[in-house]
Amino acid sequence: MTNCLIVDDEAPARALLIEHLSTLNGFTVLASLDNAVDGFTFLQTNPVDLAFLDIQMPRMSGLELIRSVKTSPKIILTTAYREYAATAFELDALDYLVKPITQERFMRAVSKYLHYQNSPEVPAQLPGRYEEMYMFFKVGRDQTKIFLKDIIFMEGLGDYIRVHTIEKSYVASEKLGFMAEKLPEDKFIRVHKSFIIAWDKLLSYNADQVHLATEILPLGRLYKGIFFRKVQERILLR
Structure with a gap:
């Protein structure tokens, strides 16, 4: 099961992501929050595998949230603005979705997440090996x-x-x-x-x-x- 978090200050945007996720098996939305400060607090105590973050939000942006957490889940950024793409990928965001987000584009982003989850691990390092x-x-x-x-x-x-x-x-x-x-x-x-x-x-x-x-x-x-x-x-x- 993949535990998901949605953080976006726009209710319609949150609802659309929930709708998209509802069509997938093995994904559950732990929380849908309207600000990044609550998102930061939630991440401190909950096992989130995949987070969908808006960028421009009051008080704290999605990019600031990524920088503020010591260990973050995989991140898919959702935004109406294209100009943050370079910064997003510098912070290792898994994908960058520009609103309005179609089901097809959403599925491509989720496919990236599944690809990385299923990629083979590096063999554990052993002394002298x-x-x-x-x-x-x-x-x-x-x-x-x-x-x-x-x-x-x-x-x-x-x-x-x-x-x-x-x-x-x-x-x-x-x-x-x-x-x-x-x-x-x-x-x-x-x-x-x-x-x-x-x-x-x-x-x-x-x-x-x-x-x-x-x-x-x-x-x-x-x-x-x-x-x-x-x-x-x-x-x-x-």
């Missing part, structure tokens, strides 16, 4: 096996990623935000809204860039703090 860890990526019509040790960095391309390895690059059907959650955090780190790098492929860095063996990539403003902290932690652990 990282050399053997791999994932299968959907490349074209094939499921392609890629060893994690061979990955230099990943590049986000909307609903796709380009996986750069030692030998070649692959364009796979996956989102960068999903990979950021699934990859071992002691082996990979996100340095930009569009890039995840392998720690062992990092040669040097400065305030604005990270230098890999094959590429120089930007260090994004939103990711600098955690990157520099993780660098210091790794130095202290040596």
Whole structure:
């Protein structure tokens, strides 16, 4: 069962989402709220898997709600405004629906959620076994096996990623935000809204860039703090 939360200050918009969800098996609406502050409170104590958030609301916007929760469910943003799309995907929103939301467009968004839920997990990391860890990526019509040790960095391309390895690059059907959650955090780190790098492929860095063996990539403003902290932690652990 997928537990859903709807947060929108417009009653007709909430009712439409409830109607769309009522046609699906396995989805239940835990709450339908008219403001993001109540949404924040609800998320603190309830197991929500998928949240539908409006962006422009009084007191707190949907984007502010995403930033304010430490651990958030999968997010599908619903809005009458197209200009927030770039920010939404930078915050790893699963999809961005522009009102009025048709049943067909709604189903496409839900299909993305189901795809990520059914994607294979990265094998649990075992001491001394990282050399053997791999994932299968959907490349074209094939499921392609890629060893994690061979990955230099990943590049986000909307609903796709380009996986750069030692030998070649692959364009796979996956989102960068999903990979950021699934990859071992002691082996990979996100340095930009569009890039995840392998720690062992990092040669040097400065305030604005990270230098890999094959590429120089930007260090994004939103990711600098955690990157520099993780660098210091790794130095202290040596």
